[in-house]
Amino acid sequence: MTRGYLSIIVVLAILAALPFLVASNVVLNFVVFVLIITLTAQGWNLLGGVGGQNSFGHAAFFGTGAYVSAMLQVHYGVNAWVALAAAIAGGAVVGWIIGFLSFRAGLKGSYFALVTLAFAEVLRILANAMEFTGGAAGLLLKLDTGFWNLQFSSRAAFVWLALFFVALALFISQWIANSRFGAHLVAVRENEEAAKALGVDVLAVKLRAITISGAITATAGCLYLQYFLYIDANIAYGVWISIEALLAAMVGGRGLVLGPIIGAFSLHGLGEVTKLAAGRVPGIDLAVYGAVLILVVGFAPGGILGLINKLRFRGRPRPEPEKAATPAPKTEEAA
Amino acid sequence: MYPISIVAEAMLNGLLTGAVYALIALGLTLVYGVLHIINFAHGAFLTVAMFAVWAAYVFLGLDPYLAIVPLTILFFAFGYVVQRFVIGPASHGDDGNILLVTLGLSIIIENVLLALFQSDTRSISTDVSFQVLEIGGLLISKARLYGFLGAVVVTALLWLLLVRTDTGKAIRAVAKEKLGAQLIGIDVKHVFAVTFGLGTATLAIAACLLMPTFYVNPRVGGAFVLVAFTIVVLGGMGSITGALAGGLVIGVVESLCSLYLGDSLGQIGIFIIFILVLLLRPTGLFGARA
Numbered sequence: 001m002t003r004g005y006l007s008i009i010v011v012l013a014i015l016a017a018l019p020f021l022v023a024s025n026v027v028l029n030f031v032v033f034v035l036i037i038t039l040t041a042q043g044w045n046l047l048g049g050v051g052g053q054n055s056f057g058h059a060a061f062f063g064t065g066a067y068v069s070a071m072l073q074v075h076y077g078v079n080a081w082v083a084l085a086a087a088i089a090g091g092a093v094v095g096w097i098i099g100f101l102s103f104r105a106g107l108k109g110s111y112f113a114l115v116t117l118a119f120a121e122v123l124r125i126l127a128n129a130m131e132f133t134g135g136a137a138g139l140l141l142k143l144d145t146g147f148w149n150l151q152f153s154s155r156a157a158f159v160w161l162a163l164f165f166v167a168l169a170l171f172i173s174q175w176i177a178n179s180r181f182g183a184h185l186v187a188v189r190e191n192e193e194a195a196k197a198l199g200v201d202v203l204a205v206k207l208r209a210i211t212i213s214g215a216i217t218a219t220a221g222c223l224y225l226q227y228f229l230y231i232d233a234n235i236a237y238g239v240w241i242s243i244e245a246l247l248a249a250m251v252g253g254r255g256l257v258l259g260p261i262i263g264a265f266s267l268h269g270l271g272e273v274t275k276l277a278a279g280r281v282p283g284i285d286l287a288v289y290g291a292v293l294i295l296v297v298g299f300a301p302g303g304i305l306g307l308i309n310k311l312r313f314r315g316r317p318r319p320e321p322e323k324a325a326t327p328a329p330k331t332e333e334a335a
Numbered sequence: 336m337y338p339i340s341i342v343a344e345a346m347l348n349g350l351l352t353g354a355v356y357a358l359i360a361l362g363l364t365l366v367y368g369v370l371h372i373i374n375f376a377h378g379a380f381l382t383v384a385m386f387a388v389w390a391a392y393v394f395l396g397l398d399p400y401l402a403i404v405p406l407t408i409l410f411f412a413f414g415y416v417v418q419r420f421v422i423g424p425a426s427h428g429d430d431g432n433i434l435l436v437t438l439g440l441s442i443i444i445e446n447v448l449l450a451l452f453q454s455d456t457r458s459i460s461t462d463v464s465f466q467v468l469e470i471g472g473l474l475i476s477k478a479r480l481y482g483f484l485g486a487v488v489v490t491a492l493l494w495l496l497l498v499r500t501d502t503g504k505a506i507r508a509v510a511k512e513k514l515g516a517q518l519i520g521i522d523v524k525h526v527f528a529v530t531f532g533l534g535t536a537t538l539a540i541a542a543c544l545l546m547p548t549f550y551v552n553p554r555v556g557g558a559f560v561l562v563a564f565t566i567v568v569l570g571g572m573g574s575i576t577g578a579l580a581g582g583l584v585i586g587v588v589e590s591l592c593s594l595y596l597g598d599s600l601g602q603i604g605i606f607i608i609f610i611l612v613l614l615l616r617p618t619g620l621f622g623a624r625a
Binding site: 052054056101102105107109110111113114115117118119121122125126128129136239243246250281282283284286287289290291292293294295297298299301 | 447613
């Protein structure tokens with residue numbers, strides 16, 4: 001059962017050592033932000049990558065995580081760690097509700113993508129209009145650094161905090177990839193009818209995936225709040241974060257445990273380089289992301305990791321690939 | 336409660352807006368009905384068309400209503416090329432991939448426009464922009480009335496094209512049975528691209544009808560895209576008359592929601608309808624075809 005864990009530990013060790021090697025706040029800022037994106041994308045990857053249920057609305061979970069935590073802390077003075085736990089639970093509940101409604105109605109493919117987008121938009125409009133959520137002005141968290149407040153004056157500490165949650169999500173993802181549940185999820189992605197015929201409870205598998213997915217992405221939303229100390233509806237429930245989640249996972253390698261972290265760092269690295277090269281042109285990095293998405297979908301469906309595996313094993317006898325990348329054993333084609 | 340005249344005016348305005356919504360949804364539903372794909376870049380294409388109308392007016396002095404002819408031809412060609420050389424090759428015919436490729440396209444378009452024009456909002460005011468008609472005590476903006484009439488005419492023309500012409504016959508054949516159409520010598524890739532071109536051409540017309548009373552900025556298409564999806568779903572995926580009916584319903588719903596719930600919540604009715612229809616009746620309220 002040690003399959004896959006070694007490469008995870010190597011990647012984590014490199015990132016954990018980073019604050020000792022680089023003191024630049026700009027770099028550490030970048031790392032924290034990308035780690036938050038990574039965590040968001042890890043949630044997406046479980047549902048969209050491993051489970052094949054493309055969501056266009058992971059902002060619903062990100063925003064719920066951020067808002068639950070912010071409202072508990074601002075309105076009720078709840079401790080930040082307790083608020084974090086509540087935020088994770090909130091993300092799971094929203095995930096389960098959206099999943100229950102849309103999977104039970106049999107929505108898949110583009111329909112599922114669009115309905116998730118609509119759910120996120122409803123939440124965005126509500127958060128933007130209600131007084132309880134701060135309305136259009138958003139919610140501001142009081143600056144009060146300290147471990148128990150989940151706020152750190154040093155950027156390095158925040159890198160480690162974010163890395164801790166990313167590591168947790170990585171281990172959970174790897175554990176799922178090695179588990180029976182993970183195999184069921186892949187089977188549902190590859191051929192839902194065949195999976196059903198073999199006795200997989202498709203609805204239950206999808207529901208479990210979207211619930212865990214929602215919880216992971218909500219954690220990212222909560223971290224965003226703790227780092228920037230401010231959210232409003234367009235940040236927390238905005239379409240941008242849904243797209244970031246999907247992009248990072250797709251570019252890194254959808255369905256692969258390390259896909260989101262590789263994708264997020266490559267994509268945002270490329271974005272920074274583009275910004276340096278192009279000067280102060282607004283939106284230029286995002287335009288590049290769009291082009292990368294088309295190229296990945298068209299020519300490298302396995303993302304960066306897929307490309308690396310292809311190059312590494314070219315011409316050699318077929319190696320044993322990573323489990324999550326293996327398509328489900330092809331059973332008879334469903335009618 | 337509001338007096339009946341205000342409600343009537345809101346409903347009338349809703350109908351006028353709804354017709355233009357319907358025109359925007361028309362291209363989306365046509366592309367869905369034939370290619371069975373959901374074009375997520377539809378809103379971004381609309382933004383491009385609206386910028387084109389703006390540029391034609393500002394730089395060439397071309398009236399938006401006169402710009403309909405050149406822009407329709409231009410956008411037909413644009414759509415043809417995009418489908419044939421970008422979406423087709425990159426998506427390998429897979430439904431989920433097409434959604435992602437068109438999402439990528441919309442991100443590129445939106446941000447290239449942002450780089451070119453910044454996020455400033457631009458509008459044009461022609462002679463017709465501020466003229467109003469009074470009918471039975473209700474004030475109607477002339478430009479919006481033209482928009483309504485234009486939308487109805489275009490819907491009728493598109494329907495005629497599909498039913499009466501050889502091109503229309505080929506499109507319907509491909510929509511029904513791709514392989515069979517190929518067997519009798521129809522160039523499926525060409526028909527796909529023509530259909531996609533028709534879809535973007537209707538957007539150009541919609542943009543020309545919208546611009547006298549609306550504004551444009553790089554993100555404006557996003558406001559329309561979910562509205563258009565809602566109309567398509569409500570009218571039944573692929574149904575042209577359904578799109579018109581759905582558009583009018585959505586226009587009225589939005590207008591009444593804004594009246595009763597306030598502007599910030601105005602659009603929520605649309606999304607709730609969208610979710611409910613998808614969850615409860617995915618074939619649409621007016622859609623005969625499943």
